[in-house]
Amino acid sequence: MKILICISNVPDTTTKIKLTGDNKAVDLANVQWIINPWDELALTRALELKENTANAIDKVTVITVGNAGAEPTIRKALAIGADNAIRVNTDPKDAWLVATQIANAVKSENFDIILCGIESSDYNGSAMGGMLSEMLDLPSVSSVSKIEIEGAKVKVNREIAGGFETVEPSLPFVAIVQKGIAKEPRIPSMRGIMMARQKPLTVLEPVAADALTGFVNYEPPMPKAACKMVDADNVAQLVDLLHHEAKII
Amino acid sequence: MNFDFTEEQLMIRQAARDFAKKLEADVIERDTNGIYPSHHIREMSELGFMGMLVDPKYGGGGMDNISYVLALEEIAKMDAATAVIMAVHNSLPCYGIETYGTQEQKDKFLPSLVSGEKIGAFLLSEPEAGSDASRQKTLAEDKGDYYLVNGTKNWITSASTGSIYILFAQTNPEKGHEGINALIVEKDTPGISIGPHEDKMGLRSSDTHSVMFTDVKVPKENRIGADGFGFKFAMKLLEGGRIGIAAQALGIAVGAYERSLQYSKERKAFGKVISLHQAIAFKLADMAVKIENARNLVLKAAWLKDNKKPYGLASAMAKQYAADIAMEVTTEAVQIHGGYGYVKEYHVERLMREAKITQIYEGTSEVQKIVISRSILRD
Numbered sequence: 001m002k003i004l005i006c007i008s009n010v011p012d013t014t015t016k017i018k019l020t021g022d023n024k025a026v027d028l029a030n031v032q033w034i035i036n037p038w039d040e041l042a043l044t045r046a047l048e049l050k051e052n053t054a055n056a057i058d059k060v061t062v063i064t065v066g067n068a069g070a071e072p073t074i075r076k077a078l079a080i081g082a083d084n085a086i087r088v089n090t091d092p093k094d095a096w097l098v099a100t101q102i103a104n105a106v107k108s109e110n111f112d113i114i115l116c117g118i119e120s121s122d123y124n125g126s127a128m129g130g131m132l133s134e135m136l137d138l139p140s141v142s143s144v145s146k147i148e149i150e151g152a153k154v155k156v157n158r159e160i161a162g163g164f165e166t167v168e169p170s171l172p173f174v175a176i177v178q179k180g181i182a183k184e185p186r187i188p189s190m191r192g193i194m195m196a197r198q199k200p201l202t203v204l205e206p207v208a209a210d211a212l213t214g215f216v217n218y219e220p221p222m223p224k225a226a227c228k229m230v231d232a233d234n235v236a237q238l239v240d241l242l243h244h245e246a247k248i249i
Numbered sequence: 250m251n252f253d254f255t256e257e258q259l260m261i262r263q264a265a266r267d268f269a270k271k272l273e274a275d276v277i278e279r280d281t282n283g284i285y286p287s288h289h290i291r292e293m294s295e296l297g298f299m300g301m302l303v304d305p306k307y308g309g310g311g312m313d314n315i316s317y318v319l320a321l322e323e324i325a326k327m328d329a330a331t332a333v334i335m336a337v338h339n340s341l342p343c344y345g346i347e348t349y350g351t352q353e354q355k356d357k358f359l360p361s362l363v364s365g366e367k368i369g370a371f372l373l374s375e376p377e378a379g380s381d382a383s384r385q386k387t388l389a390e391d392k393g394d395y396y397l398v399n400g401t402k403n404w405i406t407s408a409s410t411g412s413i414y415i416l417f418a419q420t421n422p423e424k425g426h427e428g429i430n431a432l433i434v435e436k437d438t439p440g441i442s443i444g445p446h447e448d449k450m451g452l453r454s455s456d457t458h459s460v461m462f463t464d465v466k467v468p469k470e471n472r473i474g475a476d477g478f479g480f481k482f483a484m485k486l487l488e489g490g491r492i493g494i495a496a497q498a499l500g501i502a503v504g505a506y507e508r509s510l511q512y513s514k515e516r517k518a519f520g521k522v523i524s525l526h527q528a529i530a531f532k533l534a535d536m537a538v539k540i541e542n543a544r545n546l547v548l549k550a551a552w553l554k555d556n557k558k559p560y561g562l563a564s565a566m567a568k569q570y571a572a573d574i575a576m577e578v579t580t581e582a583v584q585i586h587g588g589y590g591y592v593k594e595y596h597v598e599r600l601m602r603e604a605k606i607t608q609i610y611e612g613t614s615e616v617q618k619i620v621i622s623r624s625i626l627r628d
Contacts, residue, residue, distance in 0.1 A: 190297025190310030
């Protein structure tokens with residue numbers, strides 16, 4: 001079997017978000033880039049499957065859509081243990097464009113399992129995985145929190161209201177994974193970092209495709225107002241404040 | 250001039266940073282109770298931090314010294330005790346055997362050191378030979394095909410958890426320091442006994458003991474270098490070892506500074522966060538400048554070593570300065586935290602206790618000044 005993991009290159013989750021002067025874009029200067037946490041967990045699970053199932057997995061490939069600045073992120077995926085990487089050389093403007101590029105890049109590669117994180121931690125669109133499965137005309141299972149290989153079959157657990165359901169999709173398929181798919185992301189070892197240099201990283205030029213969405217404006221959230229404490233016995237004061245000061249009743 | 254790190258160096262620093270987060274979870278408990286970080290050292294071995302400088306043909310990471318100091322800084326930032334175990338292991342036994350050992354010694358000892366299966370220790374200090382390391386009283390009598398060792402070593406990091414010792418002992422007292430030999434000794438050799446765990450001020454989670462040798466037979470083939478090379482070997486190793494300890498001291502300072510920076514933006518006094526009080530802001534500025542200077546010295550020493558240029562003066566400067574500013578920065582960090590700095594929960598009191606040893610071991614700050622002054626007066 002061959003597994004593909006779609007990797008999104010995102011700002012570190014602790015990044016202090018600043019906007020450009022016109023509020024039309026996020027200021028990406030001095031941002032530290034990381035593998036999208038859900039994608040990183042998906043990669044971890046793929047590597048566990050490769051290690052724990054004797055010869056069931058031949059190859060774990062990672063793909064990202066991004067310019068050259070995304071290479072350290074994709075190379076980290078190689079250092080963690082992916083066998084090879086693909087980068088489609090274009091700016092990942094929206095989910096449609098990313099899904100189009102990935103679909104085009106992998107349509108002839110015959111991956112058996114394609115893993116996508118449930119969302120990316122930058123724009124949280126939650127759209128790419130579903131779009132990709134549609135473009136590749138593959139079944140998809142969403143909200144996957146467990147994936148197991150039993151012989152030639154793959155079983156996945158997905159979270160539903162009040163519990164889990166186990167699904168046995170036909171191969172190939174797209175799994176849109178969430179937290180729980182692996183315990184914690186792997187830290188690359190020194191050996192892995194050294195070997196990442198020698199692993200194949202293929203750069204593909206993009207196919208012609210437009211982004212279907214664009215950002216009009218960003219607004220920072222309202223700053224939190226100061227909290228005023230009212231004595232529990234003083235209901236009249238509370239009502240008065242809500243009425244005259246907060247003006248919500 | 251180029252101040253950029255390579256992509257690999259950045260990846261190693263990030264790997265160390267990610268790993269170090271795990272150290273934070275139990276560092277206070279280990280420090281309080283003197284618990285050795287066994288499971289952390291195991292994971293560090295799996296990640297390759299315990300033999301990162303060694304040639305990959307022996308299983309090592311083949312990394313450069315820049316990567317090494319970046320990793321050590323990150324680990325020391327969270328836990329200087331774990332950092333010293335890593336620093337001693339890499340800088341002294343691993344580097345020493347790889348650089349000066351025979352092919353047989355490298356083949357026999359390096360793979361298990363690099364995999365972390367065996368931890369290395371460096372046995373130079375004695376009850377009456379610290380800074381004056383040439384006055385070795387431990388004897389290694391030449392008995393033909395083996396040395397017979399008798400004596401006591403003090404303040405040995407990883408003495409009980411470690412199992413491969415680099416031991417220094419006097420073979421020809423009449424030759425003074427030129428009579429000293431360095432021997433590779435396996436801890437399970439008969440006649441070795443370990444003293445009680447030292448109840449230290451800081452680095453309480455690393456194991457430090459005295460080690461007694463009574464009629465211990467060490468095969469001749471375990472000697473490093475020619476007869477009488479031991480003292481020179483020790484000095485060579487310490488030149489490099491100082492870069493590691495300087496990186497550890499830097500990490501301690503950075504840990505205290507980053508915690509102070511965060512605390513000062515949250516803690517309010519006299520109606521505003523304390524970082525807006527000039528008394529605190531200036532302390533933070535002083536800390537930042539000292540850390541920047543120390544980091545530049547540490548990186549320069551590592552760069553010189555990587556580029557096969559003389560690094561003895563640079564490593565002494567880096568060690569002395571980084572250790573001294575670690576003490577200053579951690580003391581100020583406690584001051585910024587006020588009463589909270591004096592209790593364990595906020596970490597800075599531990600960092601202050603940890604900083605102190607960096608001015609003492611691997612050559613005291615005063616010894617570094619001897620090295621520095623001799624060098625600048627000679628040139």
